[in-house]
Amino acid sequence: MQLSFLAAVLLFGISADAFPAKHASPEPFLTQLDGSSWTLGNNVWNLTQESTYGVKLMYKGRDCVGDAAGHYVSYNGAASNLNWTSASITKRGTYRGKKFIDIAFTAVEGDMHWVVFAGMSGAYQYFVNRALPVLGEFRTLWRLDNVTFTRGRTDIKDEELPPLKDYIPQNKVQDETWLRPDGSGYITKYDFTAWSRNQDFFGVYGEGFGSWYINPGKDYYNGDHLKQELMVHRESATGDVVQLNMIHGTHFMASSKDLLPEGKIWGPWLWYLNDGDKEDVAQRAAEEFQSWPYKWLVDEEYHSRGIVTGRLTLSDGRPASNAAVFLGDPDPTKTTLDMGTDYYYTTYADKSGRFEIPNVRAGTYGLQAWSNGSSIADVSTTFLVNKVTVKKSKRTNLGHLTWKLSPKEKLFQIGEFDRYSYGFSHGGAPYQHGLVAACPADLTYTVGESQTSDWCFGQTYRGNWTVRFRTSGIRESAAPELIVSLAGYASGASSNIFANGVQLGNMTSGSAWLPSDPSLYRSATAAGEWHLLRFPFDKSLLKDGWNDLTFNMVRNTTWHGFMWDSVALEC
Incomplete structure (x- = not known):
């Protein structure tokens, strides 16, 4: 009598580790090992998937997970990992001469799909919502072997991940941030942040191995052009190399609470394996962008x-x-x-x-x-x-x-209205922790003499930032209004605003119209959550000749404060 593989597992107790490193057939497969574990893949790679974690990824004769956690899906700050109760092949097909299977791993919250093509290095993935709670954060990710994968790459950063030995407990200064052992700067996972909708491909790689995400269709992401997210990093507690797919992220936002419709699809995206060659994955990314929306996905709404x-x-x-x-x-x-x-x-x-x-x-x-x-x-x-x-x-x-534009005339404007800190000193610098500390406590900007770059991108110290400007012959009907456009704001800072010594208003945390975001203290230098504030006042406060407008920071917290976009006075 010939036994099926599953029967052999149950009868003879063959473990998941006994599954061959390379499947003999090029065709994609799903095999159940027991009630809560499966293997899936093709002749290029295979993954052992347990009820929560994908624990063993075999590729080129090596387990790319090793002692790391592996692959999993979670929501709302990693508080909830999805637990798979079943797995099945929902579709078999052929596209452009290649056979594929669509595998669904089912949890209470929804279905995680792996679309495995014959001979493909990697798989397409997508998630279908069934009962996710109000989000927050939702992500898929790999935690991989830190010997195999040593570098991280986004479209704006490509370098070695910091060695685990440099994460010294007594040097920790805040969430996932440490002073370097030599005191030269900081180690923080947020330095590998990038703009979500700008990504061509991102991932982790090392000598002979690369694991990448290619997300050509980004319509399932939350947020706008300014959405930025953490992409890769090292897990400080274990040393695992982390490849994040933040498909609904919150890392640099003031808030995100979304009730999601049943049936919403995140993806598909391509998880791609190669030998670490960035030219190869760049070429593959170009092909994927050209192919999106994917014709092989059978879903009427997706193609409408x-x-x-x-x-x-x-x-x-x-x-x-x-x-x-x-x-x-x-x-x-x-x-x-x-x-x-x-x-x-x-x-x-x-x-x-x-x-x-x-x-x-x-x-x-x-x-x-x-x-x-x-x-x-x-x-x-x-x-x-x-x-x-x-x-x-x-x-x-x-x-x-x-x-429609404002009918008023501008008396002055510092910086461009673009929702970024670009143009100011340090504005848009590479992601780095604590850069706002390089901005001064006191600053004077003279309209007509100072340059945009004389204004710093963020204000974090107690002190006075003063704008000096001239006026003459203000018309009788004028109604002055100060416009403050903030590229971001981190709580713990309060600023009083004065015109020629008379207070116009206040910018402070705890107010509904100025919610806090983590941008300044999480390595961002260009943007966080944008705010437009308007402060009208009586024209009698202005005088012919020189006038002073002052932002008087009266309360501060280290690395927190105001990130500027533009300051303008209209009349």
Whole structure:
């Protein structure tokens, strides 16, 4: 009598470790080992999956997990790991001459799919929501062997991961952040942060091995153009090398609480294995971007997509050159960064204000736009057109859209309105912990004499930052208004604002209109959660000649404070 592999396992007690390192057939497979463990893969790689963790990844004759935790899915700050109760092949097919199987691992919260093609180095993955709670954080990830994988790569950073020996307990200064043993700076996992929607590919690699994520379709991500996330790092407690896939992330946001519809799909993305060759994965990434949306996925709603086009012109006749354009929730009640319930699309207008957003899922959206600097850097308002309907295989042409501007004149402006700290001293520097400490406690900026770079990107010390500016002949009908655009704000700081010694207002934590985000103390130097604050005041406070506007920091916390986008005075 010939026994099946599963029968042999049950009868003779063959362990999961006995499964061959290389499957003989090139065809993809799923094999159940016992009631709570399976193997899946093809002749290139295979993974032993237990009820929570994928514990053994065989590739090129090596277990790439080793003593690390392996592959798992979790939500809301790693408080909840998903537990798989069953696994099954939901579809078998052939695409472009290659056989594939779609495997679903089922948990109470939803189904994690692995789409394994014959001979492929890696697999496509996607997750289908069934009963996830209000999120927060949702991620898939690998924790891999730290001898095999020694470097991390995003589109803006590529270097060795810090050695575990440098994580000295007495040198810890905050969450996952340590002073280096030689005192030269800091080690922190947040230095491997990058802009989520800009990624071509990211992952970890070493001599002869590479594990990568390629996410060509990013419409399932929460947030807008300014969404940034931690991509890779070393787990300080164990030394595991971590490859994160933050498909619903919160690391640099003030808040994120999204109730998710049943059936929402995150993905598919490609998890890709190679020998660590970045040119190879770059070529593969280009192919994946060209192939998205994936035709092999059988899902009618996934393929129900249209195109949104339009042209933005400012009310003064200028084209909205290079404006950031975002397609998100209709009747918006959240900031664009905080949106995360459904699907979201980003692009930039061209120099004439035209934009096109292809492959938009059918549905109803709200379209917003804002200045991305350059020729419209003076624009502080946000454009909104609501209830944009997208239909399958149709073009939704919004036509010529007029973006209304403030009728007031600017007396001065420091920095561009673009929601970033670019242009200021240290603004947009490489991610690094504690850079805001390099900004001064006291600063004087003289309009017409000082340069944008004389203003620092963040204010964290108690002291006075003063703007000196001239006025003359202010018209009778003038109604002055100070505009403060913050690229980010971390709690524990409070600033009083004065015009010629008279207080106009206050910026402080604990207020509903200024929620805190972790950007400044988590290595960000360009943006966190954007805030636009307006402080109107009586024109009698201004005088002909020199005037002073002062930000008086009266309470501070180390590495916390204000990250600037722009400061302007209108009248």
